[in-house]
Amino acid sequence: EAGVTQFPSHSVIEKGQTVTLRCDPISGHDNLYWYRRVMGKEIKFLLHFVKESKQDESGMPNNRFLAERTGGTYSTLKVQPAELEDSGVYFCASSPQQGIYGYTFGSGTRLTVV
């Protein structure tokens, strides 16, 4: 089966611009998660979707970040406007059921804000 796909793999944007990251989960996985790793620090949870609904968005850093999951399939994470501190690697993961048994991570999107 195809894995979790994220694109772009890399993005370089200027401060103040908008960037949209996309994640395609494994087909049939209702649960989708976004994590972020900033500058060699810990990987931190951002939010969790169950189908198209946000189950937990406690890790979203501020209102410049907007996540959507239209129709419960792929998800997008938009950063508008981007700031320098948003640079990092954004990971997406999916699982077929709630719980942490079956996380599959994508390869991440490396975002650089200059």
Place this chain on the structure above:
Amino acid sequence: AQSVTQPDIHITVSEGASLELRCNYSYGATPYLFWYVQSPGQGLQLLLKYFSGDTLVQGIKGFEAEFKRSQSSFNLRKPSVHWSDAAEYFCAVGPSGGYNKLIFGAGTRLAVHP
């Protein structure tokens, strides 16, 4: 506060040598414990996990980890390192009971010398 500490940011070993990567956690309840690996250009891959039972857990690629409740540790070991093990390793904890959010350490980058 819940946290995961990986004390070693970088480790260098010779090929064929043994390896131990340290992980300590602070958690209020019985955690689920994980080790992930990220090779260059790849996503986070699950090496092994501990939920309950035998405190010595076997994983993929010849890795094992031992859960020591008294020390709040979950160290990763491999008896003989291969050059292909060069990667970044992440320890993570999550709550038991089927919740969804993982807490990661900052990672340990492993270099392997021939």
